[in-house]
Amino acid sequence: MMHRIDAEALAYSYTSGQRVLDDVSTHVATGEVTGIIGPNGAGKSTLLQLLCGLLSPESGNVLLNKSPLEQYTDRERARLVAYMPQSVSPAFSLTVREVVALGRFPHLGPFGSLGTPDHEIVQDCLGQTETSHLATRDFLSLSGGERQRVLLASVLAQEPQLLLLDEPTSSLDLPHEAAFFRQLRTLSGRGLGIVVVTHDINMAAQFCDRLVLLGKDHRLVNQGGPSEVLQADILTDAYGSPLLVGEHPQTGGPFVTAPVGGI
Amino acid sequence: MTLGNTRFLLLLGLVSCAVIFTCSIFIGTETLDLGQAWRELRSLTPLSEAPTLSILLMQRIPRTLAAFLAGGGLAVAGCAFQALLRNPLATPYTLGVASAGALGAWVAFLLADVTAAIPLLALLTSKQVMAFLFAGLDVFLVYLLAARRIHTSPAVLLLAGVTLGMLANAGIMFSRYLARPDRLVNMDRWLMGGVDVLGYQPVLLLAVGVIPCAAVLLLQAARYDQFAFGTTLAAGRGVNIGRLQTTTFFVGSLITAVIVSEVGPIGFVGLIIPHGVRLLTGPSHRLLMPLSIVAGGAFLCACDIVARRILPGETPIGIITTMVGGPVFLYLLVRRRFSDWNV
Numbered sequence: 342m343m344h345r346i347d348a349e350a351l352a353y354s355y356t357s358g359q360r361v362l363d364d365v366s367t368h369v370a371t372g373e374v375t376g377i378i379g380p381n382g383a384g385k386s387t388l389l390q391l392l393c394g395l396l397s398p399e400s401g402n403v404l405l406n407k408s409p410l411e412q413y414t415d416r417e418r419a420r421l422v423a424y425m426p427q428s429v430s431p432a433f434s435l436t437v438r439e440v441v442a443l444g445r446f447p448h449l450g451p452f453g454s455l456g457t458p459d460h461e462i463v464q465d466c467l468g469q470t471e472t473s474h475l476a477t478r479d480f481l482s483l484s485g486g487e488r489q490r491v492l493l494a495s496v497l498a499q500e501p502q503l504l505l506l507d508e509p510t511s512s513l514d515l516p517h518e519a520a521f522f523r524q525l526r527t528l529s530g531r532g533l534g535i536v537v538v539t540h541d542i543n544m545a546a547q548f549c550d551r552l553v554l555l556g557k558d559h560r561l562v563n564q565g566g567p568s569e570v571l572q573a574d575i576l577t578d579a580y581g582s583p584l585l586v587g588e589h590p591q592t593g594g595p596f597v598t599a600p601v602g603g604i
Numbered sequence: 605m606t607l608g609n610t611r612f613l614l615l616l617g618l619v620s621c622a623v624i625f626t627c628s629i630f631i632g633t634e635t636l637d638l639g640q641a642w643r644e645l646r647s648l649t650p651l652s653e654a655p656t657l658s659i660l661l662m663q664r665i666p667r668t669l670a671a672f673l674a675g676g677g678l679a680v681a682g683c684a685f686q687a688l689l690r691n692p693l694a695t696p697y698t699l700g701v702a703s704a705g706a707l708g709a710w711v712a713f714l715l716a717d718v719t720a721a722i723p724l725l726a727l728l729t730s731k732q733v734m735a736f737l738f739a740g741l742d743v744f745l746v747y748l749l750a751a752r753r754i755h756t757s758p759a760v761l762l763l764a765g766v767t768l769g770m771l772a773n774a775g776i777m778f779s780r781y782l783a784r785p786d787r788l789v790n791m792d793r794w795l796m797g798g799v800d801v802l803g804y805q806p807v808l809l810l811a812v813g814v815i816p817c818a819a820v821l822l823l824q825a826a827r828y829d830q831f832a833f834g835t836t837l838a839a840g841r842g843v844n845i846g847r848l849q850t851t852t853f854f855v856g857s858l859i860t861a862v863i864v865s866e867v868g869p870i871g872f873v874g875l876i877i878p879h880g881v882r883l884l885t886g887p888s889h890r891l892l893m894p895l896s897i898v899a900g901g902a903f904l905c906a907c908d909i910v911a912r913r914i915l916p917g918e919t920p921i922g923i924i925t926t927m928v929g930g931p932v933f934l935y936l937l938v939r940r941r942f943s944d945w946n947v
Binding site: 439 | 690691692823825826829830831832833834836837839840841842843844886887888890
């Protein structure tokens, strides 16, 4: 079954009244990787949190499988849509296995006891993210790349249909970043819907099926396939600063960089 | 933590609790002669003419039950506050809840003369209700401070709690100044904390307040576990953050207020018990919280034995728990990492 989230004319302001998102309509669905890109402060993370109901829009609607998101209970929603925040700081030390097991929460009863199937799912998620060998390690002792993989395993343990990630690779070096995106592609190949907020336009170009480009004015500038969205004039408009588009040395797809000394 | 280990710990906890419980019933200013009590029971002597049985039934057993309920309640409230504020030093006492509750109960003492004539008003200004109102106000103020910034440092929260506690204490001082001198002795004794209850009415009030509240907090254990990684991840997992905060602050204040109004402000149980139990069980609240109830109850029973038997006279129990808890608190404060807490 196909699962999707539709956003209709979303607007959101901080309590101070400052507008951070204005009239954004888009959709995300299972089986594809959607990248949300745009300049700092465009409202990318806000859009992501609106899509999974962590924030409520000031106006507009979010529909999960054609039904308003607020009609779902928190747990029902969490069984369909998982959210991975940009960074986490655990309050106390937990082993990697315990961290991943926390992801089972929306499937558990009132006492939160894990059954045999739950333990099997946790093991499977450790395997999928190649973190099985870390299972008994203290989460706080892991490197940045390992932490992100474990965190990914923990949201996978939620067994969602759609997985929303907020800048998951911002603290990773380039090879680790590429590896993480390859992992996301693999997951989408298994039918999971991926939505990822990223600053790295080139990673988005290389690994996303669809891009949603937000502009400095907090509005939707363009959405569609990478070669459709990543054009010099569109990007320059969105970022309010000139950007150059060339070709990726290997794939020939769009490759974005900044000009020397400005134009 | 393996299942075998867990079962062993649970068993150990329950056995030591039972031992302390039994000791608490038989050790006292006068050692109880069980045979004598049994003979008095067999002969169906009226309680007024059966001193040993009377001590057992009307003093030792209610006292032990009261100590157990109060200790367990304070410990589980400590667990809940620590989980919610993600801070190992947050307890009913360090957040000022206990002092505020004491001020509430104190105000009720003072109002008693005025309101006694009007039944409804007397109920509204009863010790329990006033203690809860003041404790709730304190928690609300601390929460406002905590919610204002996402990363409120432990120091800010603690200072806020300590400051509110000092304010409450100033209020208590003021009302002592206003109180009739002949009442001061009783009021002062209450302020030092004590589980030296007579009969079952205080025990019943404690049980009615503590047991349902503790049950509600225990049911949140899996949600507190989710808080380990912060509110956004927990919310994404389907934890209703607002509801959990409201429930915890409300129920945590209620449980503290009920305990404070019955046995006075007893400090540090909510700090040292969850900390000690966590060393054994790890951070999972599903294990930590029930074991903290048992350990907290046993700890207060043990302190009460010390109060009755080892120290001269009947030392107020609040003095003992603070003398034990204060150094532990300092020890936690000066260490950079709180054992398994990442603060």
